[in-house]
Amino acid sequence: MWTEIVIAVGILVGLGLSFAVVLAVANKQFWVYEDPRIDAVTDILPGTNCGACGEPGCHAFAESIVKGTALPGKCTVSSADGIEKIAEYLGVDAGKEEKRVARLQCAGGRMEDREKADYLGQKTCRELAVVHGGNKGCAWGCLGLADCERVCTFASIKMNDNDLPVVNVESCTACGDCVDICPKDLFTIMPVSHKLIVQCKSLLEGELAQEICSVACDACERCVADSVSGLIEMKNNLAVIDYSRNALSSPSSTWRCPTGAIQWLTGQQFQASSQPLFPLGRIEVLADDKVSF
Numbered sequence: 001m002w003t004e005i006v007i008a009v010g011i012l013v014g015l016g017l018s019f020a021v022v023l024a025v026a027n028k029q030f031w032v033y034e035d036p037r038i039d040a041v042t043d044i045l046p047g048t049n050c051g052a053c054g055e056p057g058c059h060a061f062a063e064s065i066v067k068g069t070a071l072p073g074k075c076t077v078s079s080a081d082g083i084e085k086i087a088e089y090l091g092v093d094a095g096k097e098e099k100r101v102a103r104l105q106c107a108g109g110r111m112e113d114r115e116k117a118d119y120l121g122q123k124t125c126r127e128l129a130v131v132h133g134g135n136k137g138c139a140w141g142c143l144g145l146a147d148c149e150r151v152c153t154f155a156s157i158k159m160n161d162n163d164l165p166v167v168n169v170e171s172c173t174a175c176g177d178c179v180d181i182c183p184k185d186l187f188t189i190m191p192v193s194h195k196l197i198v199q200c201k202s203l204l205e206g207e208l209a210q211e212i213c214s215v216a217c218d219a220c221e222r223c224v225a226d227s228v229s230g231l232i233e234m235k236n237n238l239a240v241i242d243y244s245r246n247a248l249s250s251p252s253s254t255w256r257c258p259t260g261a262i263q264w265l266t267g268q269q270f271q272a273s274s275q276p277l278f279p280l281g282r283i284e285v286l287a288d289d290k291v292s293f
Contacts, residue, residue, distance in 0.1 A: 037090065038062045044086050046077045050153060050175035052100075071095025076173040077154075099192045100174035102157075102167050104269060106142040106186045107199040107261070109162030113138045113213040129183035137212040140201040142186055148178040160270055169268050196249040198239045199269070200261040205237040210259065217261040227253040 041062035049057040053074045055064060064070035065086065072078070072086040073095035087094035117135040119128055125147040128134050134143045144163030156172040157165045165178070169192065179187045186201065198217060202209050205219035219237040228248040232239050239262055241249070251264040263269075 035066050037066050040089065041065055041086055044078075044082055044089070045075060046082070048077050048153060048173075048175075050077060050173055050177070052076045052173045052175040065090065065092075068092070073097050076100070099169075100189050101169050101172045101192055102174060102176075102178050102187050103190050103197055103265075104142065104165060104167070104186050105188060105197070105199060105201050106140070106184075107164070107215045107263075107270065108136070108138055108141040108213040109160075109164040109270075110144065111162050112215045113141050126181070126183050134184075138202055138216065140184060140186075140203065141213060142184065147181045147183075148187065151177045151181045153177065162270070164270050166268055166270050190243075194243055194246055195265050196241055196246075196253055196262070197265055198241060198262050201238065203236045203238060209237075215259050215261055218259060220258060222256040222258070223253045223262050226256055 038059070039062075042059045045058040045062060047058050051057070053061045053070070053076070055061040055070075061070065061075065065072055071093060072083045072090075074097050075083065076097065076099075078086075083094050114137050115135050116137050117132075119131070119135045121127055121131065123145050125134075125143040125145045128143050128145060133139050134141075136143060142164060144159070146159045146165065148165045149157045149159055153175065154171050154173055156168045157178060158168070160166050167178075174189045176189055179185075179189060184201075190197070200213075200215070200217040202213065202216045204212065204216065207218075209216040209218045217238055219234055219239075221234055221239075223239050224232045224234060227250075228245065230242060231245045231248055232241055232253060234240070254260075254262050254264050
């Protein structure tokens with residue numbers, strides 16, 4: 001019996017030593033040098049791994065900085081002191097990126113876009129979107145169940161009293177988590193210099209659009225007429241802005257919009273939530289026609 005035990009232990013020890021030798025040789029043969037400055041820069045970065053810099057995480061971004069393919073200022077989460085510390089450590093220019101922020105391409109909250117049914121299921125936008133595309137009158141509109149608010153690592157999104165997500169321009173890092181989570185693809189990341197925005201994605205036109213949502217783009221083309229040629233064009237009944245011509249944009253494009261679908265933003269969206277001056281009677285008339293699912 002003892003002989004069998006000794007043999008078994010000997011075999012295990014022999015295998016262990018064999019594997020150790022193989023690993024040691026492999027480590028020496030395939031060892032790849034990594035600049036120690038990468039770990040040092042990674043330690044200075046915030047460690048949120050949000051991806052706003054375009055890299056999958058802070059370590060990958062640190063590699064790009066050390067290689068010289070990116071500047072420290074591209075990190076939108078780091079403080080000014082942190083960015084300067086990295087720049088001084090590496091002896092490079094800190095660089096500066098234009099502030100980018102998440103914008104919602106929909107202004108149809110519960111006061112503008114009526115619900116066509118009561119939803120009694122899981123209170124998430126993704127779950128609701130699976131059921132007939134949602135319970136809102138507009139098939140393209142915000143569902144208002146705050147998936148974006150919950151997914152935001154930096155608490156930069158808060159739902160207002162109109163069930164629309166409001167993005168805090170100052171704390172938003174443009175990480176894109178809200179873009180990924182929205183089942184209606186309503187969020188987009190934009191430089192703050194892009195002040196002209198169409199807050200609608202409906203493809204309906206005229207009365208059809210306004211019957212569903214009071215702030216929908218109705219394809220009237222007034223914004224096209226009031227803008228520099230080529231800045232805005234109508235595509236599938238929706239005003240589309242050519243941001244390569246952003247320098248030519250102005251608030252005048254918004255002045256004659258009958259629904260307010262196109263806006264000129266100087267800060268956060270939906271700064272004040274209020275009942276429309278002329279609430280649509282259909283909201284009250286059709287309230288009893290809703291179904292539950």
